[in-house]
Amino acid sequence: MKKIAFFLLDFLGFWRWALAAAGSRTILVYHGVSSDTGSGIFNYRKKFIQPRNFENQLRWLWRFYTIVPLNSLLETADPGRRLAITFDDGYVNNYTEAFPILKRLNTPATVFLTTALVGNESPLWVDRIEYAIGHAKKDTIDLTIDGKSRRFPIRSREEKEKADDFLRTYCKQINGEEKEKLILEVENQSETKLRLEGSPYEGLAWDYIREMEASGLIHFAPHTKTHPILSHISPDEARIEINESNDIIKQKCSQYIPVFAYPNGQPRDITVSIIETLKAAGLHYGLTTVPGSFNTIDDPYAIKRITMDATDDMRFFRLTASGLRARLVNLVNIFRAEHKRPEEFFHETADPYLKEYSRATPEGYSFRERKRLTLQMLGNTRGKRVLDVGSGPGVIIGELLDQKASVTAVDLAPGMTELLKKRFQSPRLAAEVGDIQHLRFSANAFNMATALGVLEYLKEDASAMRELHRVLDINGQAIISFPNYWSPWRVWNRILVFIFGFTWRGLKRLLGKEVHPLTHREYKEKEIRRLAASTNFEIQDLVGYNFRILPFPLDKLLPGLTNIIADRLKRNERNELKWLATAYLVRFKKIN
Template structure:
């Protein structure tokens, strides 16, 4: 992500990327890299050979001898190579931006991804002749283990959440050996390399591969997010019979409303598998098509009038689509689907972060930042396309923890930012975190005084006639919901999940957020 920011702000023709632990091999290194571009207009990326520093420890030299890609001979002519890396590389700025720059959501594997995209675009990836840098290998057994354990964990993370970016790299110069390979193929290749490391025995290589494998297994087997989603789905299926029975009993007793407003809560829509808050694009498209065919989707502006009507005045549930926070994939992934199907939606923005190269502090606990934040230009385009925008405060605090004046400041600052950009003050508000422990009567009163017509919570459930428009319940849709559970949500069979959003459960979650600094 930092490289992309730097490339957008740069003004020169060429971009030079270099790791902070690299030492130049010669004073004319940059000139040699620049001259390489003159030899072929198809050259898109120029890297350099890597050498072990003369003052490297005996262990580091042993690593360079037994491990791949730590040392490459200095070339006498330009050669296509898979050893060009971010350790030291140069690109034309126009080419870098044309191919989309780095994939800034990947925590690992950006080198092979960039090389592959360049080649698919018709560019060459080469090493400059007579150019090298000193890049030190691990200097101890401990550093060796930590480096390869981290690499293995990162590779497994990419496979789990970004499977189409799992790209093998060649151990030698040849780029023909690279490409996207499945996990079973990569696992077989790993086992073959491990077996070859024992004949003849090469201790450094054996330890490095074992560390890599342990790191990968740690991510694949003990990923807390994976188990959290699995546990959440299991709990929903366990609760489902009781929820269905509760709905049927209330219908028999005549206490189930003939129609409710059910507000769906989304956060992100992105091609990331099994990651918190993220709905894959195909899943989101299927859900929206189902709503279009079987539901009555209405804009949030109509909700106050519906809730003000007498009970039984209208039959059949109405559905409202909302998104919290302001992730960029709301624009790149969700917005096109909503436009194609003609579905209205509301996005609640945390205004202090919109348009900035930053990350949401309250999302850090989920792991590496796999998201970007909306820009104001994207917000304005969606507003012109019919998307409604509401305030989600300026910085996303738990309002119940703030004094009344701070609550008012958060609401007013967010509303003013939206008014300046969109030309009118927002009419809709969403309480950050949204449990009953995260907002109080003072916050509700502040919302009323600020002139908001509706305010949504994260408390599960529908909203029958007579509901308070400033304490609207929502139905959260997350990655643990398969299509069957999604349909059960729409019928109210999982409204019993509201217990987790009560005051006691909310206070427990707030205590945990404070304990980990969120």
């Protein structure tokens, strides 16, 4: 079915429309060019393009683009449709197969080097898995995945590809230490280990790099030392990966450019700390693998590139290089329920989340009202031990530290915790990544706790309340926020979603607007009281905040008026009209 669709889209020339609609600057990313069929399951994901197909692709690109060096594309805004070619990782086939074609067609390119692969110091972790599974001497391997034993049959090629695909994806979700342990176990059970020299996974040699530079066509730039997903290792480890890669390339390459390509390259892989490390290293741009072209560079550390893996078929290549493939994926996703885990979403949005607090939007107003009431409920915290769960970038922490409180901040999102640590340096502040349902602290450790914008994202909230009860001392207090189910604004939104859900979601996507990827629950007041009683808490105060009355889309069109009305109505935050507010803030007292 896909092949038929690709044929029709190509035959009808839809890629021409996509080219016309694309931005003036496009970056393509290849991994390699190889005629080697290899053994095992080598290149089953087709990240290496056949040489004859690569040459045909370049000839096609020259017809519709001006191909320029990457640094020229990034630093100048010349008229016309321009394109840059990049290669990630630094495989030897970039020299043996791609370089002769690039020279023959006088085409510039930039290679992002994983420097441990250069000179065959160590293979990429993805290739270690692929090789071990593909050449295993057993029919099954038994691994521990998420704490549970799992058997992988690897007798047939199909089974091997399936196992490799699962393990590759799983390794992208765990930290660097766990990943290395798992890969070693795969190699041990497979009774085989990748040796780079002479293999199709081999890396470039420095002599080859110097020859490529001498042509004047090829530039080199850093892609880390060992290709970890940087957000899955510590900031110190990420700093070493970036700096060692950058330093050796600057030292050895005459055609070095100060541009970095993120391993894996998705938004969740990039944190504030990583960007700060790039800046400190003198790297002026960060390249992702998020597909798209651009006219201007809004964020130099989040530049899009179109991945060219699996484009040997010329029809598929045209759909991909023109940007049409990415547009089609977005259209398909219009009708697909796209949900993210809270830790993933907030990790990616740490900086915008903090900026929202100072903006004159209804969301910013709501954040400020919640902060005002939280500090009011906490009262004098001097000398108190305060636990801030779901701390985000630390929106109440500055005031708590000013009052001489000792604060422990916990958040699921590493990006939030990193931003918090950057904003505050105090011996009375401890910050860590953690989960409200599994707090690592001893019983009775804190006098007070806050959980703002936390419980609504949990599948089971009572366990979180019980954990707060455990870590609070006798008579300890917790301030927790709850979205209000009966708020007129929320009721109206539920009606809109019921009637126009798919249509509105599609319209927002087509307009390039973000569709909020998180789902959360809303609470009735009686549900909050029932939750308190079932977890040994007493409600001492329950107030409404953010009286956002104007319905959507008026609240978006008239944000100033929305905020003025909300400010006038906040006098009702504790009376019988508090149900008009979009959320409740509740002060609980621990009872035994």
